[in-house]
Amino acid sequence: MDFGLILQTLPDFLSGLWLTILFTVSSLAIGLALSVPLAIARSSPNPLINWPVFAYTYFFRGTPLFIQLLLIYYGSGQFEWVKASWAWSVLQHAWFCALLAFVLNTTAYTTEILRGAIEATPHGEIEAAKASGMSRFLMFRRIILPSAFRRALPAYGNECVFMMHGTSVAGLVTLMELTGVAQVIQSRFYSPFEAFGTAAVFYMGLTFTIVAAFHALERRYHRHLRPRS
Amino acid sequence: MKKTIIGLAAALALAAGAIPAIAKEWTKVRIATEGAYAPFNYVTPDGELAGFDVDIAKALCEEMQVECTLVKQDWDGMIPALMAKKFDAIVASMSITEERKQRVDFTDKYYQTPARFVAKKGAGIEISEAGLTGKKIGVQRETIHDKFATDNFGNVATIVRYGTQDEANLDLVAGRVDVIVADSVALSEGFLKTDHGADFEFTGPDFTDPRWFGMGAGIAIRKDDKDLTEKFNAAIAAIRASGKYDEIARKYFDFNVYGS
Structure with a gap:
């Protein structure tokens, strides 16, 4: 173990850590916002609304994130009509391609997590909401979604950790997040153990932070499930 | 911790000594x-x-x-x-x-073989600090060409680093970088003479400075x-x-x- 090397390259790792955090937070935030309406559509009994969403989540859950990123990054550059269109003004940036892949991926998973939680709403709650004359919108806002979010919390916490780990593929399209930095450092100093070991420690720190945050959220929102003392 | 490491090292040394050194x-x-x-x-x-x-x-x-x-x-x-x-x-x-x-x-x-830059035909990019200011230079990461580009143009241009030369070539075609710099033969045979590289050409001089190119x-x-x-x-x-x-x-x- 060469600790001098780790200390010397720490600034690079910190800037990589920052990019990893930026990717994780922004893709999770955008993904969560998109997946709420999609999950409602996905739990609709109307197949015309339900099926397109299912096709989307099926594709993005059925293929590796790495392939999705390569399709978006190198795939888009292959077609002249893409490069001639307005889309190229954003697709030419590696960070946009990565963010797009991350958002599409996490949205697919989060949609399915929320759909499951929505469909598990006890019938009694819905009947009571209907009986008290709530509109569909009010019923979703006051009854179904709040309890669905609670039920989805543990599964969503896992998704956040997976997404954070998933951002490591950004290093493969020239972005200098933690894994990208580690790859450069290992090939500069020929010290893979120090390079990837340091990255692993940072990833672990991030994971524990996310896990602790979700523990705190569960303590608060799952109070009703705790045994009474 | 230190003791275990010393212990391990000693064990390894013993093991290595036990095997007679055969040429x-x-x-x-x-x-x-x-x-x-x-x-x-x-x-x-x-x-x-x-x-x-x-x-x-x-x-x-x-x-x-x-x-x-x-x-x-x-x-x-x-x-x-x-x-x-x-x-x-x-x-x-x-x-x-x-x-x-x-x-x-x-x-x-x-x-x-010397290193050279490649750009789109007629792009008119001059290979100098002024000419490359604000441009994106694609290289294979941690190669001599990466070091050369970083040391000479890193302060005026963005150096975009790829895992393989093929990826850098692909992104030059896609237009995500303005020029690439690599070994002249690898570029000529592996890129310019292929269908992909038909619209691209060498630009600027040969670079052979042993300080970077060994x-x-x-x-x-x-x-x-x-x-x-x-x-x-x-x-x-x-x-x-x-x-x-x-x-x-x-x-x-x-x-x-x-x-x-």
Whole structure:
């Protein structure tokens, strides 16, 4: 173990850590916002609304994130009509391609997590909401979604950790997040153990932070499930 | 912690001492190449490794009368894998540089070609600090060309670093970078002469400054295996003298690839 090397390259790792955090937070935030309406559509009994969403989540859950990123990054550059269109003004940036892949991926998973939680709403709650004359919108806002979010919390916490780990593929399209930095450092100093070991420690720190945050959220929102003392 | 490490080291030293040191007879040599750096090394459509490096490696093995196996190894892990004894030699157009020499030994060079920039035809980019200001330069990361671009233009241009040269070429075609800089032969044979590279051309002068471009490409070998380095050196001299080298070089290039 060469600790001098780790200390010397720490600034690079910190800037990589920052990019990893930026990717994780922004893709999770955008993904969560998109997946709420999609999950409602996905739990609709109307197949015309339900099926397109299912096709989307099926594709993005059925293929590796790495392939999705390569399709978006190198795939888009292959077609002249893409490069001639307005889309190229954003697709030419590696960070946009990565963010797009991350958002599409996490949205697919989060949609399915929320759909499951929505469909598990006890019938009694819905009947009571209907009986008290709530509109569909009010019923979703006051009854179904709040309890669905609670039920989805543990599964969503896992998704956040997976997404954070998933951002490591950004290093493969020239972005200098933690894994990208580690790859450069290992090939500069020929010290893979120090390079990837340091990255692993940072990833672990991030994971524990996310896990602790979700523990705190569960303590608060799952109070009703705790045994009474 | 420290004690365990000392204990482990002692155990290892004992184990190593227990085996009598036999001078290794080289009958089998495992050689690594990258397979993504045409025409020097690439993978043919049917999955075979081929190219100038591969042909040279085979000729050297024949000369040394050893049995060789070729393995494909990504550039990033090349030197660590050599040191981890995954293979015994690297014949992958690896330039002889001071940094690398600290970790591994090199044979004498087996070729030397200049570095050049490539841009879209008629792009009119001047290869100078002023001309490259605000431009994006694509390179294969942690190569001599990366270091050259970073040291000379890193403060005015954005250096975009790729895992392989193929990816840098792809992104030049896609328009994500304005120029790429790499070995002139790799660019001419592996990119400009292909359908992909039809709209692109060399721009600016040849770069050969040994400060960045070293002493040409050599074969990297573990520092412990001095005897193998000597065997390879003798074999390189032998195929240069016998005309075998020129025969292989003519297959790929219409100029003197060995350099001066």
